[in-house]
Amino acid sequence: MSGLHERHLAVSPEWLALYYRHPIELTHGEGRYVWDADGNRYLDFFGGILTTMTAHALPEVxxxxxxxxxxxxxxxxxxxxxxxxxxxxxxxxxxxxxxxxxxxxxxxxxxxxxxxxxxxxxxxxxxxxxxxxxxxxxxxxxxxxxxxxxxxxxxxxxxxxxxxxxxxxxxxxxxxxxxxxxxxxxxxxxxxxxxxxxxxxxxxxxxxxxxxxxxxxxxxxxxxxxxxxxxxxxxxxxxxxxxxxxxxxxxxxxxxxxxxxxxxxxxxxxxxxxxxxxxxxxxxxxxxxxxxxxxxxxxxxxxxxxxxxxxxxxxxxxxHDLQGNARRVGGLLIERLRGIAAGSDAVREVRGRGLMIGIELVKPGTDEADPEAATAVLEAARAGGLLIGKGGGHNTSVLRIAPPLTLTVAEAEEGASVLAEALRAAG
CATH class of the missing domain: 3.40.640.10 (Type I PLP-dependent aspartate aminotransferase-like (Major domain))
Incomplete structure (x- = not known):
């Protein structure tokens, strides 16, 4: 456990959740990427819970x-x-x-x-x-x-x-x-x-x-x-x-x-x-x-x-017509993710519009939500250099994907490839 994590636990409410078994400190970002305190770079597919809408460190802002x-x-x-x-x-x-x-x-x-x-x-x-x-x-x-x-x-x-x-x-x-x-x-x-x-x-x-x-x-x-x-x-x-x-x-x-x-x-x-x-x-x-x-x-x-x-x-x-970019790049990303999901019996549904995409996970062969699998994919994606979110119903079994709206086609493909590997690793 890092020193900052220990300090966080000592002064924060127990219900103030952190992602990951070993939480990360994000120190800076640029475009669609962020870096942690250890120098690791991540493609950001969650944008601080859909909040970094345009890009990290956007010069105009x-x-x-x-x-x-x-x-x-x-x-x-x-x-x-x-x-x-x-x-x-x-x-x-x-x-x-x-x-x-x-x-x-x-x-x-x-x-x-x-x-x-x-x-x-x-x-x-x-x-x-x-x-x-x-x-x-x-x-x-x-x-x-x-x-x-x-x-x-x-x-x-x-x-x-x-x-x-x-x-x-x-x-x-x-x-x-x-x-x-x-x-x-x-x-x-x-x-x-x-x-x-x-x-x-x-x-x-x-x-x-x-x-x-x-x-x-x-x-x-x-x-x-x-x-x-x-x-x-x-x-x-x-x-x-x-x-x-x-x-x-x-x-x-x-x-x-x-x-x-x-x-x-x-x-x-x-x-x-x-x-x-x-x-x-x-x-x-x-x-x-x-x-x-x-x-x-x-x-x-x-x-x-x-x-x-x-x-x-x-x-x-x-x-810069970011709505149009969300429609074009998001449409490509959803179809790519649906193609990946077609090969996994742990994915119940890939849904969403634009750059607001959910992947619902279930226990293979059932319709039962699988929050443990969602947590495992979240961890595997982070290990592969991708940050995503999770949510859904009472069991948080949905992977939430919502990158900045300036996402490029190449970055969408990069993120999809990491997610494909994370789903395989978690399965």
Missing amino acids: TKAVAEQAGRIIHSSTLYLNRPMVELAERIAHLSGIPDARVFFTTSGTEANDTALLLATAYRRSNQILAMRNSYHGRSFSAVSITGNHAWSPTTLSPLQTLYVHGGVRSRGPYAELSDERFIRACVADLEDLLGHTREAAALIAEPIQGVGGFTSPPDGLFAAFREVLDRHGVLWISDEVQTGWGRTGEHFWGWQAHAEHGPPDILTFAKGIGNGMSIGGVVARAEVMNCLDANSISTFGGSPVTMAAGLANLSYHLE
């Missing part, structure tokens, strides 16, 4: 951060903040929400917490609909609506949460149905649920479940849900913390795969927009955002430094 830090680092939302207004203007336009207002936070957890505050205040109800297997953050309110119990440490809650079918396509009672019948069954479940409850405030949903193992419903499910929600006056919150900013390749926002009835009432974002800087936020139409009747500020949300990073990162992203 580091320059913007340094220049802003040289002027002023902090002011709070009590003062006009030019970088904050400029980034809010761009995000409001990109969100697709009419008459949009933007509130910045420091994380996705805080963004979702704010969205819940807005929805419950607007609807005068503390009842929230959420998806089974979902994850929305680590605050008291966020864990209380999280449907993945491995990440929800308490049943105590300020909210009454009811869980809806639909977030997982290939498991559960509707798995054997066609996409069309799957959607109809989930809509019927939602209708039945709303018929037996008091007025709900909102449905919160990840278009693709992140921690849950990159699972998703058929396209159009949330559009069908929206018809039901609108009849009951229930708001739709789209949690885009992991699916936003073009990561799925086909769309800029995950909700756009379900766009028949327009954008959500509230959209939350975080992670990739700051390329590692701490940015989260909420977008909502003015009527919803302005419903609070008490004072509120954010001390650190909208920090001049993080806003400068977000502006530079977003500009680079759009100018």
